[in-house]
Amino acid sequence: MARKPRHDRQSNEREVEEFLGALTLEGRSEHSVRAYRRDLEGVLAALPGPLGEARPADLRECFRRQQQAGRSPSSINRAIAAARSLWLTIIHDAV
Numbered sequence: 001m002a003r004k005p006r007h008d009r010q011s012n013e014r015e016v017e018e019f020l021g022a023l024t025l026e027g028r029s030e031h032s033v034r035a036y037r038r039d040l041e042g043v044l045a046a047l048p049g050p051l052g053e054a055r056p057a058d059l060r061e062c063f064r065r066q067q068q069a070g071r072s073p074s075s076i077n078r079a080i081a082a083a084r085s086l087w088l089t090i091i092h093d094a095v
Helices: 009-025 030-046 056-068 073-094
Strands: none
Touching: 009 030, 009 073, 030 056, 030 073, 056 073
């Protein structure tokens, strides 16, 4: 039976932990997992609500702010990839 999507910040924290645990099991380096954690924490903190409820405009604004803060394009792209991967995991688990 499929799980229902979780829609609160605390559940997002659990989703992040599960996601990072899966990355570790896949053999990702400790450095990569730490980078994913940092990126995801920054994205989730900048959103007005949980990632599963984020609108495209919310995400664009989040990454625009990172750009304005002087974050490098490669770091922003990594954060986008991390958020996309987590979001796909949340959606996949909900189906």
